[in-house]
Each structure stands twice: as C-alpha cells, then as structure tokens.
Amino acid sequence: xxxxxxxxxxxxxxxxxxxxxxxxxxxxxxxxxxxxxxxxxxxxxxxxxxxxxxxxxxxxxxxxxxxxxxxxxxxxxxxxxxxxxxxxxxxxxxxxxxxxxxxxxxxxxxxxxxxxxxxxxxxxxxxxxxxxxxxxxxxxxxxxxxxxxxxxxxxxxxxxxxxxxxxxxxxxxxxxxxxxxxxxxxxxxxxxxxxxxxxxxxxxxxxxxxxxxxxxxxxxxxxxxxxxxxxxxxxxxxxxxxxxxxxxxxxxxxxxxxxxxxxxxxxxxxxxxxxxxxxxxxxxxxxxxxxxxxxxxxxxxxxxxxxxxxxxx
Amino acid sequence: xxxxxxxxxxxxxxxxxxxxxxxxxxxxxxxxxxxxxxxxxxxxxxxxxxxxxxxxxxxxxxxxxxxxxxxxxxxxxxxxxxxxxxxxxxxxxxxxxxxxxxxxxxxxxxxxxxxxxxxxxxxxxxxxxxxxxxxxxxxxxxxxxxxxxxxxxxxxxxxxxxxxxxxxxxxxxxxxxxxxxxxxxxxxxxxxxxxxxxxxxxxxxxxxxxxxxxxxxxxxxxxxxxxxxxxxxxxxxxxxxxxxxxxxxxxxxxxxxxxxxxxxxxxxxxxxxxxxxxxxxxxxxxxxxxxxxxxxxxxxxxxxxxxxxx
Numbered sequence: 140x141x142x143x144x145x146x147x148x149x150x151x152x153x154x155x156x157x158x159x160x161x162x163x164x165x166x167x168x169x170x171x172x173x174x175x176x177x178x179x180x181x182x183x184x185x186x187x188x189x190x191x192x193x194x195x196x197x198x199x200x201x202x203x204x205x206x207x208x209x210x211x212x213x214x215x216x217x218x219x220x221x222x223x224x225x226x227x228x229x230x231x232x233x234x235x236x237x238x239x240x241x242x243x244x245x246x247x248x249x250x251x252x253x254x255x256x257x258x259x260x261x262x263x264x265x266x267x268x269x270x271x272x273x274x275x276x277x278x279x280x281x282x283x284x285x286x287x288x289x290x291x292x293x294x295x296x297x298x299x300x301x302x303x304x305x306x307x308x309x310x311x312x313x314x315x316x317x318x319x320x321x322x323x324x325x326x327x328x329x330x331x332x333x334x335x336x337x338x339x340x341x342x343x344x345x346x347x348x349x350x351x352x353x354x355x356x357x358x359x360x361x362x363x364x365x366x367x368x369x370x371x372x373x374x375x376x377x378x379x380x381x382x383x384x385x386x387x388x389x390x391x392x393x394x395x396x397x398x399x400x401x402x403x404x405x406x407x408x409x410x411x412x413x414x415x416x417x418x419x420x421x422x423x424x425x426x427x428x429x430x431x432x433x434x435x436x437x438x439x440x441x442x443x444x445x446x447x448x449x450x451x452x
Numbered sequence: 453x454x455x456x457x458x459x460x461x462x463x464x465x466x467x468x469x470x471x472x473x474x475x476x477x478x479x480x481x482x483x484x485x486x487x488x489x490x491x492x493x494x495x496x497x498x499x500x501x502x503x504x505x506x507x508x509x510x511x512x513x514x515x516x517x518x519x520x521x522x523x524x525x526x527x528x529x530x531x532x533x534x535x536x537x538x539x540x541x542x543x544x545x546x547x548x549x550x551x552x553x554x555x556x557x558x559x560x561x562x563x564x565x566x567x568x569x570x571x572x573x574x575x576x577x578x579x580x581x582x583x584x585x586x587x588x589x590x591x592x593x594x595x596x597x598x599x600x601x602x603x604x605x606x607x608x609x610x611x612x613x614x615x616x617x618x619x620x621x622x623x624x625x626x627x628x629x630x631x632x633x634x635x636x637x638x639x640x641x642x643x644x645x646x647x648x649x650x651x652x653x654x655x656x657x658x659x660x661x662x663x664x665x666x667x668x669x670x671x672x673x674x675x676x677x678x679x680x681x682x683x684x685x686x687x688x689x690x691x692x693x694x695x696x697x698x699x700x701x702x703x704x705x706x707x708x709x710x711x712x713x714x715x716x717x718x719x720x721x722x723x724x725x726x727x728x729x730x731x732x733x734x735x736x737x738x739x740x741x742x743x744x745x746x747x748x749x750x751x752x753x754x755x756x757x758x759x760x761x762x
Contacts (some may be wrong), residue, residue, distance in 0.1 A: 168563070169563070183583050186590065201565075237490055238487075240486075242485070244487060248484055258492055261494070267748070268742075270679070271685065272502075275498075275733065276498045276501055279734070283725055307491070319454065331477045334473070344751040362588075363588065363687070364712065367719050368719045370719060370722075403589045406589050410592065436581075445578055
C-alpha cells in the first residue's frame, strides 16, 4: 500500500493527535495568561483594600488636622500633607516650563546633529537613573553647594529634576502627533517658527502636555527616597510659614526655606516604628497617598481620552 | 501713498515688524535650548558630585579594602568599609525580583499582544500601568505587613525582615514595566511573519514562541534591562521589608541591607557634612550607578546583536 512508505508522524492519526495537543497547549496558555494578568490586577485591589482596612480606625477629620504625636491614635498628617502640597507646587512650577521648553526645542528647533543627539541621550538616560541618586545629587548640590539647606525649595527642585524626563517625553510625543500640514500652512502664511509653535502646535498638544504633567506629579508625590536623602524631618509639629501675609506685599516666600515633612516620609516613619499601633497610621496615610496617585492617573487617562476624541485631523 | 499706508497699518508685514519677529524668534530659541541643556547639566552634575565626594571617601579608604572587605560598618567605632555585603544584598533582591517579573511580565505581554482582543488590551494596559504608579513606600508596607506574614505561614523560621518578601514585591512592581515594553516590541513584529507561520499550520502559541518572541528579542532584552535597573535602584521596599543590617549573604531568607537601604539609613540620621559617613553614601551611590551602567551596557550590546531589521 502507498501509506506503507509514509513515516509515522505523517500518519493522519498522529497528525490529528499532534494537532489536538497543540491546540490544547494554546488553550492552556490562554488560561495561564488570563490568570496571571488578573492576579496582577487583583494585587492592586488587595493592596488598596489592605491599606483601607488596616487604616480604617484612623480616618477622620482629626487625622488631617493633627501633627504627629507619640500617641498613635492622636498622630495626624497635617504637616505631611501641607508639606507635600507645597513641594508639588515648587516641582510643578519648575519642571513643567523647563520640560515643555526642552521638548519644544527638541521637536521644533533642534537641528539633526551630534549636539542634539547628546541632549536626547541624556533625557533617555536620566529617565533610568535610580531616584535615590537624584537624592544624592540634591544633597551635594542643592543642600550644600547652593546652600538651600533641608528646605521645601530643595525638595521641590529635586523632584522637578526627577520628573523632567517624564514631562519632556510626554510633551514630545504630543507635539509629534500634530500633523506637518498644520505647520506648513502656518509657515506658508509667513509665520516664524515661534509663531507656528505658540499659535498652532502648542494648542493642539495641550492634552498630551497636561497628561505628562499630571503623570510626572503623580510620580513625584509618592517619591520617598530622594527626599529622605536630602534630610526631610519626620517629626515636625509646626507648619511652614504662610505664603500669604497680612502686611505688604501680602505674599511671602519664606516657606521655601522652611524645613518640612511629606506624606511618604510620614508613612515611612510610621511603618518603621516597632509599635504596632502606628501601623494603622501608616496604612491610613498610605491609603490617602495611593488614592491621590490613582486619582491623578485617572485624570490623566481621562484627559488623554477626551483630547484624542475631540481632535480629528 | 497707499502701499506705505498698508505697511504701516499692519506691522506684521512691515520690515521692522519682521525684524522684530525674527529677533524674538532667536531669543525664544535660546531660552528653549537652555531648557534642553538642563538635562545635560543634570547628568554632568550627578557624575561630578558622585565622583568628587567618592574621591574624598577614597582618601580615607583604600580601594582594596572597599572591594575585598566583607564587613560594612562605616558608622561603628571599629569601621570596616567593604562594599561586598551591600552589593550582595542588592543582587539577591534583584534576582528574586527578576525570577518573578521576567516570566510573569513576558507571559502577560505575549497574551496581550498575541491572544487578547483589542478591547481587552486597551482596557487592561492602563490598569496595569497603574500598578507601576503605586508609590514604592506603599509597596514596602505591603511587603512588610502582608507578604512577609504570608511567607511565614509557609516558612515558619523566616525572620520579620527578609530579602525574599522584598524581592517578590519588587518583582510584582516591575511586572508592568516589563510587560508594557515587551508588548510594544512584540507588536512591532510585522504581521506577515505571523501569517506565514499560520499558513504553515502553526497554532497561535507556536507562532508566538517561535516567530514573534525571537523576532522581538532585542525589544525583550531592553524590557528586562529596564526591569533590572528598576530593581537595582529600588529603595523603599528594601529599606522597609529587608532590614537595614549589612549582611554578606546570598540567601534570600535572611535579612540584609542593599546599597540603597544603606543610603536611606544614613540619611535618616543627622550626619555632619564632610564626615566619612556622609562621603560613604556617595561612594555607595557611585557603585549603584556603576552596576546600573554595567547592566545597561550588556543590554545595549544584546540589543544590537539580536536586532532584527524588517
């Protein structure tokens, strides 16, 4: 018979069993993939629930209006959230203009040469530098060389450098998404490069820039290591001086030089105490911190989605 | 005359207006370039600060002691300056983290890129990225209060601080990075290669493993390197869950300080500027940067060697 010369593995039966085995492996992989994926997503839920449950007894108005205390049930996060808010103000104020300007330069102005390549490589590399190294940089440069001391200004600048690559990359992407035809139309009418950028490219890329800014700040808000390195105090029972004063000129920048604490520092301080009662404080602070981070990310995703939907080239 | 009236009435087209606009353009460009240079100066500043402070450190400590001594006790009366225990701690937590992150991240990436529907992918990816946005101090709390007790149920003799739980949580933390970068790399493999494979009768899994993964290998290597850099530089999780006692061991069940945890420990105290303890954190930071650099160089050469051009 003709089939006698056919090797075993080409026999219809063995092909069929091989095929069904391969199809089964396919199904097994689908299940493994789904399980792992949902396990990871489940961890996010477990993480949040864990914090909320552990910290449940601390949630309350007092927690936000009390300073840290030696008694766990009376310790609050007043100094921490005020500190974090002020640091974020400094960070946003420094990182956003510089980051957006650098991105505009790289996308719209920079000639294609080795010099531009150096800037680009630097941005990429900075994104991969461990955050604690930024803390060391800030300790040597801001705290001692510039004499800023262990202040809100030093912390804000440190985090600004840390998120600069995030802002630059996000802004570049959204600028790149603006079609060339729009630029060429404006150039055709005699606009200069800056006019094209300011009046046409930037308005269209606002969504992407906002997204990058919020994502950068959400990274900065949770960063602990660099701020510890520059010497944040974890026990602070006073607030930085107020930015608004009753005397002329009504605005004061004294707060920039004040010592501070921040949310993640406060949480770390409570976590590392041996007294179990403080773990609840840590969990409550963590829940608030995580809640803020997730909220900022959600806003960023929403903005990206809205702007994408609104613009049809 | 009509023409002069027109030019003076609209200074956008007048010659002086044009000159003004061109000068403004140059000024703006200078400012933008200055902003771009901030990135270059940051890198330079990092290098200069780490090198100068480390140089001061190595005036007191010989390089030989630094690299061969197996004790790290710079703040004790009997000071030893051997970096090996800290490097061992860093490598151990990193390896534990990679054992979790590489397989899990790659499988999720393969699933999302080759099996998942468009809608599932677009829904899951942002949520997965949220996992990468969680503050690391929160992960540290999770490792100490949830993962360690869980592990202690399986291994009763496990101490409260251990590198195993810290490493596992770091692994979990870098899964989104690995998955996201690998998925992008696999999606860049052209469609016709998959179709060729399907036409030969391969299943989706066979296509994924034998065509797509080899085709995207350079991208996968980049993803792993990104994960390694993250794990090496991770600070808060190890500082909270792995303990801060330098311990020359590669056994993940023990407690040990990493390079980053040591820097945190010193920073928590109040060290005078210019003291040997102060300088030692910069030397530790320099070693951290060198380790990151070594992995990046390896990654870069891998990426070049296995790059597929389509």
